[in-house]
Amino acid sequence: MSKLEPLTEQELASFRIPGEVLRYLEIQREKLGLSRDQINVLDYGCGKGTSVAWLREHGYNAFGVDVERRYIDNGRGLLRARGLEADSILSMLDEQGRASHDKGFFHFIFSEAVFEHVPDLQQVMRELGRLTASGGAGLHRFPAHLRPVEEHLFMPLVHYLPKTRARLLWIALNLAAGVGPRWPELETLGLVDQARAYYKYSVEQTFYRSPRAILSTAQAEGFRGAFVAHQHPKIDRHPVARRWVRVPGLRGFASWLLTNFVIVELLLERPDGKASVRQVSS
Numbered sequence: 001m002s003k004l005e006p007l008t009e010q011e012l013a014s015f016r017i018p019g020e021v022l023r024y025l026e027i028q029r030e031k032l033g034l035s036r037d038q039i040n041v042l043d044y045g046c047g048k049g050t051s052v053a054w055l056r057e058h059g060y061n062a063f064g065v066d067v068e069r070r071y072i073d074n075g076r077g078l079l080r081a082r083g084l085e086a087d088s089i090l091s092m093l094d095e096q097g098r099a100s101h102d103k104g105f106f107h108f109i110f111s112e113a114v115f116e117h118v119p120d121l122q123q124v125m126r127e128l129g130r131l132t133a134s135g136g137a138g139l140h141r142f143p144a145h146l147r148p149v150e151e152h153l154f155m156p157l158v159h160y161l162p163k164t165r166a167r168l169l170w171i172a173l174n175l176a177a178g179v180g181p182r183w184p185e186l187e188t189l190g191l192v193d194q195a196r197a198y199y200k201y202s203v204e205q206t207f208y209r210s211p212r213a214i215l216s217t218a219q220a221e222g223f224r225g226a227f228v229a230h231q232h233p234k235i236d237r238h239p240v241a242r243r244w245v246r247v248p249g250l251r252g253f254a255s256w257l258l259t260n261f262v263i264v265e266l267l268l269e270r271p272d273g274k275a276s277v278r279q280v281s282s
Ligand SMILES: C[S@@+](CC[C@H](N)C(=O)[O-])C[C@H]1O[C@@H](n2cnc3c(N)ncnc32)[C@H](O)[C@@H]1O
Pocket: 003, 044, 045, 046, 047, 048, 065, 066, 067, 068, 071, 093, 097, 111, 112, 113, 114, 117, 118, 119, 124
């Protein structure tokens, strides 16, 4: 269901929170020795807050923030109907990207498919740094910058091209070949206007960065960070991949491959001198 439609009970009943978000949240909860209702969790870029509603239903003290009012409004109705304080649970970031929550309020912050939409990552990291408690952590998942097929336009290599006419031309060629999304609001337009609209979206709404650039932005705001996609439990269950990632050289290669070409799972920690989330998980 789209963020453009109100969240319903039916939608929530069939929703499953990403397994890795829950896994790292639980690791963090265990590390801090908190109960579910004591751990303050933030879904950064929450859309209409489906994950927030799911976490609340499962007893976590969860909140969500976003930059789009219509998405936030689409999530508040269900929370309100459940007798929750919808306006404080789902809230807007201000023009400077600041949340209304106090400094250091959150023990765990996650985001799902948000960082690739953020024009000013430094501003976001600064706010995540302000919101994260000392000893707090976060998991941020988003598509890798060299993913062969771009996640939103479903066109090969489109995000490899600079944001110039070359990209516009490539989008038009893809559309002419029948490759690309089919946004209902663009269906009445001709090919050139559709190409322009998809190009505008890719220029204004997508910002892919290398893992190195992302990590150094996080470190500059006081985080310790690591890419953890290769630690996914699915890999441990796979008969071949499991053996591969145990070989020291191949482990680094698997991490590089996943983080550059498939998915970024960035674990951020705000050091407090105690055991890290990764130490507790191993
Ligand atoms: C692809 S949606 C993902 C929504 C939600 N995380 C999910 O998994 O369903 C991206 C979300 O990021 C939000 N977003 C974009 N830029 C943002 C920013 N600078 N700060 C916070 N949220 C942002 C958008 O409004 C949108 O809700």
